[in-house]
Amino acid sequence: MNKEQAFSLLDEEGYLLDLTLWSKELALALAAADQFELSENHWEVIDTIxxxxxxxxxxxxxxxxVKAMSIKYGPDKGRSIYLMKLFSQSPPKQAARYAGLPKPLNCL
Amino acid sequence: MQSSSLTEPSLLATNMKKNILLIVRNPPFANSSNAETLDIAFACAAFDLPVSLLFLNDGILQLANNQQSNLLEKKDLTNNFRALAMYDIEDYFVIAEDAQRYQLTQNDLILNCKIINKDKMAALIRTFDTVINL
Known part of the structure; x- marks a missing residue:
């Protein structure tokens, strides 16, 4: 999936409009557009979210x-500092975008 | 600098945090007030404010399990309310008389609530700095 195809599926803030249209290819295309590389660690967060x-x-x-990560992967990965180092922007927002989910509310 | 003065500011900050009671008093699907109360709860959690919820009168019906909202074409908030625990909000109250009126027991409720008698409600509410009642 190229950048134009991926972007045509997004709202003005960059979140997927139709949640059923999500695919790993879309996540990869969105990350590539951010010049951001998704590692195994990022996929764990995307799966969790x-x-x-x-x-x-x-x-x-x-x-x-953080709590969900801690439950699934243990206390080392269930820490906000771990997630902040992993992502370049606000982790809940960036991960929700790649995961094809709505923008998280009440997110500082 | 003495070590005690290092800890004092944080202690002070903790003590100054106002604890908040959100009262849910409408049945599900009636209007948007229960969804708005949830929004307040999540926002408070983002600021680390201690939040409790009291499901009062028809509000207890928001906690009844097995809701079927598809016929109403309205969003079922059950799963959203279940998410409160993930925001570390785990202090929930219902009134025994309300539970009795609707013949609800703890097993019928989606959250693990403390059940208090109505004559204890005023005393409970007085333990909170802020009460929000939508």
């Missing part, structure tokens, strides 16, 4: 994302 959305029907802010 998608599971969170499935269960709670909302995109997590920092605290619940």
């Amino acid at each position: 998608r599971e969170f959305y499935q269960e709670y029907q909302l995109s997590p802010a920092m605290r619940p994302l």
